[in-house]
Structures are given as C-alpha cells and as structure tokens.
Amino acid sequence: MEEKAQRLYEGIHYIGFYDAYYREGRYLEQAKGLIPLVEEFAGWFLGEGGLGLGEEWEAALKENLVGILRDIRQALEEGDRVLLMDALEQGVAEYLEMFLPESYFEEREAVHVEKQKG
Amino acid sequence: MSKSRRDENLEWLDRKYPGIRKRVEERKEGLLRGEGIEVEEELSVEGEAILKVRAKGRELYLAGRRSPAASARNQVAALGGIMGNAPVFLVGMGNLHYLEEVLRATDESVIVIIYEPVFSIFYRQLGIADLKGTIGGRKAALIVEGINEEETKGLLRATLVKERIPLMKNLTLPNYAEFCAEKILAFYQEIDDIAKSYLTFLNTRLRFISVAADNFYHNVPYVRTGYRAGQLAGAVPNDVPAILVSAGPSLNKNIRELRRAKNHAFLIAADTAVKPLLREGIVPDMYAMLDGKKPLNLVEAEGSKKIPLVVLVNGAKAILDYHTGKKFFINEGYSYVNEMFKMNGETLEYLPVGGSVATLAFSLACHLGFKDIIFVGQDLALTGNKTHADGTFKEKMDEIDTSKYKTVPGNYEKEVPTRGDFDNYRKWFEEFIESWSKRYDVRFINATEGGAKIAGTEIMTLKEAIDGLCTKEVDIGRCFEKLEPAFSGEEQEKILRYFHDTPKEIHKMAALAEEGEKLYQRLDKQCSHGNMDRKAYLKILTRVKKNRKRIEGNPNYQLVSETIARAEQIIQSSQFFRYDSMEEEGKELARQGKLYMDLIRECAGILERIAEETVAKAK
Structure with a gap:
C-alpha cells in the first residue's frame, strides 16, 4: 500500500500544481483519473488499515474519511473544483502522509532545496 | 446598540467610494432577486464562515471546507513574483483569502483591483468580512456588478498605464466561471482591449522608428x-x-x-x-x-x-x-515643434x-x-x-x-x-x-x-x-x-535660426549622455565595493537624476526616445523591479543606465547627421 499511497500523494500534488500554474481548468478531469486510487486506499483504510491508535481514534479517523469521500462524490457530481481540491489536498493527502515514511519527505525536501538553489 | 459588521463595512466603503452605501441600500432587493444566485454560509472544519453558492441547479463552494485559505496560498504563489507597482486583478471576492494572500505577498505600491461579478456574494461578505482590517490603507479598488461596474473602464484605464501593462497579474477565483462566465469574460475583454490598444500604439511607434526622425527633421520646415x-x-x-x-x-x-x-x-x-x-x-x-x-x-x-x-x-x-x-x-506633443x-x-x-x-x-x-x-x-x-x-x-x-x-x-x-x-x-x-x-x-x-x-x-x-x-x-x-500661414515673416526668421542651431543642440544631448554613462560607471564601482558608502551612492544618484532631467529637457529628446522605443519600453518596465539589497539594485541600475546612455549617445549622433542635412539647411 505504501507505494500506491505515494503514487496517489504525488498525483494529488501534481494536479494541484498543474491547475495553479497552467490555469487550464482541467482539475476535475485530472482528478477523476485519481479516483480509483482514492477508492482503493479508502477501501483498505476503512477495512483492514489502521494506525493502531486505539478503537476510539480509529473510529473517528474512519468517520472523517467517510466525510471526505462524501465531499469527493458531491464535488464530482456538482463539478465543484474548490470542494474537490480541498477534499483531496487537505483531506486524503493528510491521511496518506500518515502512511508515508519520514525518509520520503526528507527526500522531497532535499529535491526542493536543490531546485531553489538552481 | 453596536453596529453590525455590514454597517461597519458599508460605512468604511462609503468613505472610500462616496455614495456606494446608498446605492447598495437602494439596489439590493432588485439585485438579490434578479441574480437568481443563492449564497449560503456554513462553517469550515476550522470554524470559519465559508460561502456556498447555489446557481444554475448546482451547489458550489467558494472556499474549502477543511482549509479555506490553502488554495489561495497555492494559487497566489503560482502567480510568481509580483513586481512593485504591478496591477493585480482579482475576479471574485470569495472568502477574501485570495485578496489577503495577494496583499501579503506584495508591497504597498501594488494596485489590486477586485471585481465581484455577483452582488449576492458581495452583499453576503459585507456581513462577514472585515474589509477595513483586510484592505486597510493599501491601494485596492472594488468593482461590484450592479453597483459601480460603470466605473470599470475608467478604473482599468487609470491602472493599466503603459509601462505597468507588462507587469499585470490576474486571477479568477475557482468556481466563479461556473456561474458567471459571461461577466468574467466581459471584464477580461476590457483589460484585453486596453492592453491591445497599448500594443497597437507601441507597434505603430516601432513600425515608424526607422523613418520617424528622418521624416520629422525633413518635414518640420x-x-x-x-x-x-x-x-x-x-x-x-x-x-x-x-x-x-x-x-x-x-x-x-x-x-x-x-x-x-x-x-x-x-x-x-x-x-x-x-x-x-x-x-x-x-x-x-x-x-x-x-x-x-x-x-x-x-x-x-x-x-x-x-x-x-x-x-x-x-x-x-x-x-x-x-x-x-x-x-x-x-x-503631437513634440517639444521641438512646441518650442517653435x-x-x-x-x-x-x-x-x-x-x-x-x-x-x-x-x-x-x-x-x-x-x-x-x-x-x-x-x-x-x-x-x-x-x-x-x-x-x-x-x-x-x-x-x-x-x-x-x-x-x-x-x-x-x-x-x-x-x-x-x-x-x-x-x-x-x-x-x-x-x-x-x-x-x-x-x-x-x-x-x-x-x-x-x-x-x-x-x-x-x-x-x-x-x-x-x-x-x-x-x-x-x-x-x-483666406487663411494666412501660422507664422509671420519675422517669426519664420526666428524659427530658421532655431533650425540652424539644431545639430548643435542634439550634440549637447550626446555629450550629456556621455557624462551620464560615466556617472553610471561610478555607481557600478560604488556598488561593487564590499562596504558600500551609502552617502556617496545617493550623491551619485542625485547627479544621475539631474543628468537625465537635462537630457529629457532637450527639445530633440523625444525623437531619440522614439527611435529607441523598444529598448526604452524594457527599461521603463524594469524600473519597477525590486532587488534584495541596495548594492544589487544599484548594480542593476548602473548596468541598465550605461546601456541606455550608450543608446542615447549613439542615436543622438545619427540624428545630428540627419539634422545637418535637413533643418540646418532650411532656407
């Protein structure tokens, strides 16, 4: 799941970046391509997945994820870019971060710093 | 009884745009009914009031439910560096986070024009946002459809002045195009018209560069x-x-x-x-x-x-x-002619x-x-x-x-x-x-x-x-x-002497440009020292300004300026660029200044030769 989580995480950031820089209005269309991965991750998390934080926490996290999925569905039905971006970037991506190793973020940060240096 | 947020906002807006409060009060019923757009308020996860629009059978958010400001941060960052004095056009108020981000990312010289195509959103925000607190003393103008949209053209013309045009940035808030695309297009069309008309002016200038000065000195007799x-x-x-x-x-x-x-x-x-x-x-x-x-x-x-x-x-x-x-x-604004x-x-x-x-x-x-x-x-x-x-x-x-x-x-x-x-x-x-x-x-x-x-x-x-x-x-x-010439015989004689002096006057400009080039060289040297003497730096700058003023005061300067229009355009737009340190800024200033002076000197030399063959020989 880690590899898929990483792919989805990068996908979410890529389409957000693409939308902000290129302003072509293709966010919804591009986000639709990520939905199978979102569904797979959500299915796993709501089923066997978990962080071992205790029943109460796990239940709250699962309930929150269900809310995010509901927003994604609504955003796709309404064609709502704001709600979809918020649900993916501020919702799903935050879950994914919990499953990605620290080393992954350190690597990303290093690449970013290199780019800044030119 | 304390004032409502809407009253506070209207009072503040009315001080900036006298009469706006009255117009809002008079037109609100009609506009809210006529637009057919319902604006609802709900609380985000963070507890902030966010807006949701119901229009054309759809329900669309204007800010995220989880992090209302996140998208604004990313999108404003994606605009890249916003130069000082740049005009920034924001289409839509949304939750004001975009405006906040633009103001945060820019200095006080930046001019922000906010165009709100939906009165219902503006009216709802009046009851939520703290406009005075957000905008404060910054250069920001607000155009609201149904209230003051007739001011759009004038405001755009006043903001989009020549050298600022290449610096402009624009951003349409997400989802707005879903329920008011036509109004947004019309707004951008106005911007496009102004930019194109400037481009036409610039192209006309550029098209005639090669012949303008030659025609001028030939025709001025x-x-x-x-x-x-x-x-x-x-x-x-x-x-x-x-x-x-x-x-x-x-x-x-x-x-x-x-x-x-x-x-x-x-x-x-x-x-x-x-x-x-x-x-x-x-x-x-x-x-x-x-x-x-x-x-x-x-x-x-x-x-x-x-x-x-x-x-x-x-x-x-x-x-x-x-x-x-x-x-x-x-x-046509030629000082040389006006002097006659x-x-x-x-x-x-x-x-x-x-x-x-x-x-x-x-x-x-x-x-x-x-x-x-x-x-x-x-x-x-x-x-x-x-x-x-x-x-x-x-x-x-x-x-x-x-x-x-x-x-x-x-x-x-x-x-x-x-x-x-x-x-x-x-x-x-x-x-x-x-x-x-x-x-x-x-x-x-x-x-x-x-x-x-x-x-x-x-x-x-x-x-x-x-x-x-x-x-x-x-x-x-x-x-x-029945008409008589504009000048009498005596007046024409006076002008003739002026014509004959023209090559000498142009030469003076070339000499000043040479002097200017030396000043910029000194400026460069000053800024290259590890420990810059700020007093000396400012002294050189004052002399640079005086030198430029004398060059620009020469009645032949406009002909030079037209001839080097393309370079001048780049230099005039880059005057708004900002640098991290005074040394860096000074070095860049010196680099551009030397180039500019060199161009003036070279161009003045060409014009001097043209004047010698034309006006100087007028009889």
Missing part, C-alpha cells in the same frame, strides 16, 4: 511655413455636414453619389481615398495623412497636389514634398489622433464643430473579402481568404470579417462617439453601405444622407484661400 489645424475652426463653415471619405471596400458602391455632395458639405478624405475620388472627378476639400511609410503613389495624381492637407509632422516625407498646397499641423510656437508667443492645438488616418480626419471634423458627420467607405472590415476599395493599392483589389478571421456585426450583413487593427479603430470610434455625444449634440451617420457596425451611428444610404442633409451651398475652397 513645413510647419514653419504651414498652418495650424486650429485655424480651420471658424474659417470652415460647420452648418453643412462633414463627409469623411475612407477607402474601405464599400467606397466603390457609392463613390459616384459623392459628386452631389461637393459644395454642399465639407469633404474630408483619408489619403488612400484621394485617387479613387479624383478618378470620379470629385476633389475633396481636404485630405489627411499620418503614416510615416505611406507610399507616394497612393496620392500621386493630377489634382491632388494642391488639396489642403492635415498631416503629422513625421508623416511620409515624399508625400509632403509632393504636396504643394496648404499643410495643416496639429500638436512658444518662441513666438503662440501655441499649437492638440487633437486626438486615434492612430489611423480616418480617426484623425474624424477627430478634426468633430473639433471643427460639425453637427452632422457622415461616414463613407468606413468599412473597418473586409467587406467582400477585400481590405480596401478598388483603385487604391491596386486597380482591382485581391480577394483574400477570410474564413479564419474574427467576425463582427455588420451594417448590412449579419456578420463581417475583420482584422485586429480595423477592429481596434472601430472601438476607438465607438468610444470617441460615446464620449463626444455626452457633450455635444451631433448626428453620426454611417453611409458606408457595407462593413462593420459602429455603435452610436445611424445607418443610412449615402443618397438618403445627401438628400436630407446636403441642402445648403458652400464654397469651402474659398474659405481655405
């Missing part, structure tokens, strides 16, 4: 012996119609009809229309010319030499030499030119006080897939493929193909007519019998217009004969 266009006011009777004859393709349809108008109207032609008119035996009362590259053969015809001519001083020199009749000049009038205690009148020969002729007719102005051959479109009337550039103009051209509403056809420059001139006419009609009672009649519709004109056939309006006999030629 004609100003000494010529006439002011302003002398025509009162001399030419304006109780008959003015007929503006242009060379659009439709001119061939009704040119013969114009014979009946001769001596019953003031016939003013665009240069390209002169030959077709003469071929029909019609001698216009006057013609206009402004193009620095206009080929002589367009007017070279028996009978054209003596027709009074309204002309720009940097118009094609071959045409001015060929023409032996009375030449009328207007003030000033030294004799006179002034030359300004006239909006508009960029084309037809706009110049039209502007003159309006300023001469005509109450009926009739357009003929003013197609501003490619009627019949031709650019001009037959008998102008060619005996039979070629038909071109216009299938991919933009189309606009036609006078007689539903749509006609047009070109970018034609369409810009059409817009110029429309704006001029709109503003002129507010002040004067004038009938604008479009008797083109083809071409693009010009808002503000009545469509009529030329026959109808002549039958109805050209009823009085008039001898315009006689009126021209």
Whole structure:
C-alpha cells in the first residue's frame, strides 16, 4: 500500500500544481483519473488499515474519511473544483502522509532545496 | 446598540467610494432577486464562515471546507513574483483569502483591483468580512456588478498605464466561471482591449522608428511655413455636414453619389481615398495623412497636389514634398515643434489622433464643430473579402481568404470579417462617439453601405444622407484661400535660426549622455565595493537624476526616445523591479543606465547627421 499511497500523494500534488500554474481548468478531469486510487486506499483504510491508535481514534479517523469521500462524490457530481481540491489536498493527502515514511519527505525536501538553489 | 459588521463595512466603503452605501441600500432587493444566485454560509472544519453558492441547479463552494485559505496560498504563489507597482486583478471576492494572500505577498505600491461579478456574494461578505482590517490603507479598488461596474473602464484605464501593462497579474477565483462566465469574460475583454490598444500604439511607434526622425527633421520646415489645424475652426463653415471619405471596400458602391455632395458639405478624405475620388472627378476639400511609410503613389495624381492637407509632422516625407498646397499641423506633443510656437508667443492645438488616418480626419471634423458627420467607405472590415476599395493599392483589389478571421456585426450583413487593427479603430470610434455625444449634440451617420457596425451611428444610404442633409451651398475652397500661414515673416526668421542651431543642440544631448554613462560607471564601482558608502551612492544618484532631467529637457529628446522605443519600453518596465539589497539594485541600475546612455549617445549622433542635412539647411 505504501507505494500506491505515494503514487496517489504525488498525483494529488501534481494536479494541484498543474491547475495553479497552467490555469487550464482541467482539475476535475485530472482528478477523476485519481479516483480509483482514492477508492482503493479508502477501501483498505476503512477495512483492514489502521494506525493502531486505539478503537476510539480509529473510529473517528474512519468517520472523517467517510466525510471526505462524501465531499469527493458531491464535488464530482456538482463539478465543484474548490470542494474537490480541498477534499483531496487537505483531506486524503493528510491521511496518506500518515502512511508515508519520514525518509520520503526528507527526500522531497532535499529535491526542493536543490531546485531553489538552481 | 453596536453596529453590525455590514454597517461597519458599508460605512468604511462609503468613505472610500462616496455614495456606494446608498446605492447598495437602494439596489439590493432588485439585485438579490434578479441574480437568481443563492449564497449560503456554513462553517469550515476550522470554524470559519465559508460561502456556498447555489446557481444554475448546482451547489458550489467558494472556499474549502477543511482549509479555506490553502488554495489561495497555492494559487497566489503560482502567480510568481509580483513586481512593485504591478496591477493585480482579482475576479471574485470569495472568502477574501485570495485578496489577503495577494496583499501579503506584495508591497504597498501594488494596485489590486477586485471585481465581484455577483452582488449576492458581495452583499453576503459585507456581513462577514472585515474589509477595513483586510484592505486597510493599501491601494485596492472594488468593482461590484450592479453597483459601480460603470466605473470599470475608467478604473482599468487609470491602472493599466503603459509601462505597468507588462507587469499585470490576474486571477479568477475557482468556481466563479461556473456561474458567471459571461461577466468574467466581459471584464477580461476590457483589460484585453486596453492592453491591445497599448500594443497597437507601441507597434505603430516601432513600425515608424526607422523613418520617424528622418521624416520629422525633413518635414518640420513645413510647419514653419504651414498652418495650424486650429485655424480651420471658424474659417470652415460647420452648418453643412462633414463627409469623411475612407477607402474601405464599400467606397466603390457609392463613390459616384459623392459628386452631389461637393459644395454642399465639407469633404474630408483619408489619403488612400484621394485617387479613387479624383478618378470620379470629385476633389475633396481636404485630405489627411499620418503614416510615416505611406507610399507616394497612393496620392500621386493630377489634382491632388494642391488639396489642403492635415498631416503629422513625421508623416511620409515624399508625400509632403509632393504636396504643394496648404499643410495643416496639429500638436503631437513634440517639444521641438512646441518650442517653435512658444518662441513666438503662440501655441499649437492638440487633437486626438486615434492612430489611423480616418480617426484623425474624424477627430478634426468633430473639433471643427460639425453637427452632422457622415461616414463613407468606413468599412473597418473586409467587406467582400477585400481590405480596401478598388483603385487604391491596386486597380482591382485581391480577394483574400477570410474564413479564419474574427467576425463582427455588420451594417448590412449579419456578420463581417475583420482584422485586429480595423477592429481596434472601430472601438476607438465607438468610444470617441460615446464620449463626444455626452457633450455635444451631433448626428453620426454611417453611409458606408457595407462593413462593420459602429455603435452610436445611424445607418443610412449615402443618397438618403445627401438628400436630407446636403441642402445648403458652400464654397469651402474659398474659405481655405483666406487663411494666412501660422507664422509671420519675422517669426519664420526666428524659427530658421532655431533650425540652424539644431545639430548643435542634439550634440549637447550626446555629450550629456556621455557624462551620464560615466556617472553610471561610478555607481557600478560604488556598488561593487564590499562596504558600500551609502552617502556617496545617493550623491551619485542625485547627479544621475539631474543628468537625465537635462537630457529629457532637450527639445530633440523625444525623437531619440522614439527611435529607441523598444529598448526604452524594457527599461521603463524594469524600473519597477525590486532587488534584495541596495548594492544589487544599484548594480542593476548602473548596468541598465550605461546601456541606455550608450543608446542615447549613439542615436543622438545619427540624428545630428540627419539634422545637418535637413533643418540646418532650411532656407
């Protein structure tokens, strides 16, 4: 799941970046391509997945994820870019971060710093 | 009782835009009902009030439910660096996070224009946002559809001034296009029009760069012996119609009809229309010319030499030499020309030119006080897939493929193909007519019998217009004969001495540029020291400013500036760039300054040689 989580995480950031820089209005269309991965991750998390934080926490996290999925569905039905971006970037991506190793973020940060240096 | 948030906001806005509170109160019911957009409020996960819009059967958020400000942060960052003095256009208020981000990311010189296309959103935000706290003393203007949208054009024109245009940034808040796309497009169209008209101005400048100075110094002796266009006011009777004859393709349809108008109207032609008119035996009362590259053969015809001519001083020199009749000049802002009038205690009148020969002729007719102005051959479109009337550039103009051209509403056809420059001139006419009609009672009649519709004109056939309006006999030629040159013999002598001194004056400018270059070298040296002496730096800057002021004060400077227009444009826009340190800024300033001074020196050298061969030899 880690590899898929990483792919989805990068996908979410890529389409957000693409939308902000290129302003072509293709966010919804591009986000639709990520939905199978979102569904797979959500299915796993709501089923066997978990962080071992205790029943109460796990239940709250699962309930929150269900809310995010509901927003994604609504955003796709309404064609709502704001709600979809918020649900993916501020919702799903935050879950994914919990499953990605620290080393992954350190690597990303290093690449970013290199780019800044030119 | 404490004031509500809405009252506080309205009170603050009313101080900035007097009368806005009253307009909001008066119009709110109608606008809220008429827009058909429901704006709801809900709380985000963070507890912030966010807006949701119900429109066209859809429900759309204006800010995220989890992190309302996140998208604003990313999108404003994606705009890249926003230069000082840049105009930033924000379409939509949303939750004000975009505005907050723009203000946070920029300095106080940046001008933010917020356009809210939906009154219902603005009205809802009045009850939530803290406008005073968010905007404070920053340069920000607010346009709200239904409240003050009529100010859009004026505000955009005031903000999008020349050098700022390349710096502008714009951002439409997400989801807005889903429920008010047309209004957003109209807003961007206004911005596009201004930017394009600046581009047209710049391109015209660039197009004539190579010939402008040469034409100018060659032609300016004609100003000494010529006439002011302003002398025509009162001399030419304006109780008959003015007929503006242009060379659009439709001119061939009704040119013969114009014979009946001769001596019953003031016939003013665009240069390209002169030959077709003469071929029909019609001698216009006057013609206009402004193009620095206009080929002589367009007017070279028996009978054209003596027709009074309204002309720009940097118009094609071959045409001015060929023409032996009375030449009328207007003030184009050249200090060199204005100095000729000033030294004799006179002034030359300004006239909006508009960029084309037809706009110049039209502007003159309006300023001469005509109450009926009739357009003929003013197609501003490619009627019949031709650019001009037959008998102008060619005996039979070629038909071109216009299938991919933009189309606009036609006078007689539903749509006609047009070109970018034609369409810009059409817009110029429309704006001029709109503003002129507010002040004067004038009938604008479009008797083109083809071409693009010009808002503000009545469509009529030329026959109808002549039958109805050209009823009085008039001898315009006689009126021209009575006019005396703008300068007396004595005044002309004084100007002649001024002409002869011109190469010397231009040389002074070159010497100042050399001095300026040295100052910039010192500035560079100063900034390259590890430990910069700020006092010395500021002292050099003061001398640089004085030097530039002296260069710019030279009456020949505008000719130099026009000749180096492209480089000047880059330098003027880059004056707004900001750097991290004073040293860095100083070094960049020195680099650009040296280049600029070098250009001035080189250009002054060329102009000096031109002046020696032209004005300096004037007799």
